Amino acid sequence: MNDIKLALLGSQGAGKSDSLYHKRLSIDGRQLNLEVFDPCSQGSEARCILEEPVEWADGFVVVYNISDRTSFINAKSILRQIRETRSDNSKGDTDVPVCLVGNKQDLCHARQVREEEARSLAHENRCNFQEVSAAESYQDIANLFTQLIRQVMEHLKYRADRRRYSGSKSMAKLINNVFGKRRKSV
Numbered sequence: 001m002n003d004i005k006l007a008l009l010g011s012q013g014a015g016k017s018d019s020l021y022h023k024r025l026s027i028d029g030r031q032l033n034l035e036v037f038d039p040c041s042q043g044s045e046a047r048c049i050l051e052e053p054v055e056w057a058d059g060f061v062v063v064y065n066i067s068d069r070t071s072f073i074n075a076k077s078i079l080r081q082i083r084e085t086r087s088d089n090s091k092g093d094t095d096v097p098v099c100l101v102g103n104k105q106d107l108c109h110a111r112q113v114r115e116e117e118a119r120s121l122a123h124e125n126r127c128n129f130q131e132v133s134a135a136e137s138y139q140d141i142a143n144l145f146t147q148l149i150r151q152v153m154e155h156l157k158y159r160a161d162r163r164r165y166s167g168s169k170s171m172a173k174l175i176n177n178v179f180g181k182r183r184k185s186v
């Protein structure tokens, strides 16, 4: 059973229910234990993760509201924070899966953020981008999460492989140090 941790960042705090959701699901035949952290609410379990959601999570959904420019500026700064924290603390692990989501697409008559502008922000930050309407389409959101979870699984596998490879390299170094390198006889 794989554990997948996602953080949902950028919402503005109207939620009151528990902010750490657990769900078991199966994607591509693999059983997953999914945790989604939504820091907008005040659950006590969430508060301890709230300190460092950027380090805790394996993947991120960064949400803004297309009819609220301030929420977009906030999303921009969250993306920067994810990038900076990840590159400082995880040895260049900058490609953690992130999806930038412009919600409330149904309010396009009151749009304050152009789709192109958001797409280019996502491109700069090497993340996925999608506009959705949580009010109108549950399916789009479900697809978005499924796609992100697939990316997270690949990313975790890549990291595990890399760790195994550098582990075996250090073992080779250790053996060399203990027994010395074999030299060609002259």
Ligand SMILES: Nc1nc2c(ncn2[C@@H]2O[C@H](COP(=O)(O)OP(=O)(O)OP(=O)(O)O)[C@@H](O)[C@H]2O)c(=O)[nH]1
Residues within 6 Å of the ligand: 010, 011, 012, 013, 014, 015, 040, 065, 103, 104, 105, 106, 107, 132, 133, 134, 135, 136
């Ligand atoms: N029109 C519209 N309203 C939405 C949509 N998604 C959420 N809302 C409404 O926005 C309000 C806040 O929803 P929440 O899910 O609590 O969102 P939040 O993450 O706290 O974000 P904020 O809107 O910034 O408070 C609620 O009244 C929702 O019904 C959407 O796609 N379209």
